[in-house]
Amino acid sequence: MITVRQANEADAEMLWIWANDEVVRQSAFSSDSISWSDHIDWFHSKLNDPKCRIYIGEDESGQAIGQVRFDVCGIRAEIDISVAPHRRKRGIGKVLLPLCIEAFGQSTRIVRFDAYVKLDNVASEAVFRATGFEKASIDQLRHCFHYTYESTG
Ligand SMILES: CC(C)(COP(=O)(O)OP(=O)(O)OC[C@H]1O[C@@H](n2cnc3c(N)ncnc32)[C@H](O)[C@@H]1OP(=O)(O)O)[C@@H](O)C(=O)NCCC(=O)NCCS
Numbered sequence: 001m002i003t004v005r006q007a008n009e010a011d012a013e014m015l016w017i018w019a020n021d022e023v024v025r026q027s028a029f030s031s032d033s034i035s036w037s038d039h040i041d042w043f044h045s046k047l048n049d050p051k052c053r054i055y056i057g058e059d060e061s062g063q064a065i066g067q068v069r070f071d072v073c074g075i076r077a078e079i080d081i082s083v084a085p086h087r088r089k090r091g092i093g094k095v096l097l098p099l100c101i102e103a104f105g106q107s108t109r110i111v112r113f114d115a116y117v118k119l120d121n122v123a124s125e126a127v128f129r130a131t132g133f134e135k136a137s138i139d140q141l142r143h144c145f146h147y148t149y150e151s152t153g
Pocket residue numbers: 023024027080081082083084087088089090091092093094095115116117118121122123124126127130
């Protein structure tokens with residue numbers, strides 16, 4: 001069973017390692033690797049930002065297996081997801097994303113979500129589609145699909 005909790009200071013290094021994973025860098029709009037100092041400044045700003053929330057998914061043994069970040073913009077939130085490199089392709093993304101949307105929705109009024117998925121990121125597309133996201137448009141400049149979702153819960 002996967003459970004979710006909010007990220008905290010102790011997650012800084014793990015999230016840095018995950019962010020620099022090759023597949024994550026390929027999926028991002030800037031593929032440069034991220035230095036520790038840039039990461040820690042960014043992470044502290046996100047932890048202190050009321051418009052941002054980062055959830056960590058954990059397995060039965062309390063092992064962290066993925067993260068989902070929500071960045072609120074007006075009445076919508078943009079989502080970023082990654083699963084720990086050695087835990088991918090086992091269906092975790094498809095379970096983790098709806099769990100985090102539910103947790104986020106319980107403490108905010110946000111029900112509308114956006115995701116920007118690079119055109120070749122089939123795993124990410126599958127996860128968003130399985131959660132109920134629909135393709136809204138193609139962003140030719142950034143070579144990505146814009147997915148949207150409105151939660152009913
Ligand atoms: C995208 C990501 C979160 C998906 O998580 P995951 O736990 O590996 O995904 P799942 O195991 O739930 O798989 C979802 C589907 O994608 C498929 N899939 C997973 N990895 C795949 C791959 N590398 N190539 C092709 N298909 C893949 C699975 O077979 C599954 O297919 P199904 O819907 O037919 O069953 C994960 O691959 C990841 O962290 N990628 C790097 C970061 C990233 O791309 N984030 C998204 C940014 S928009």
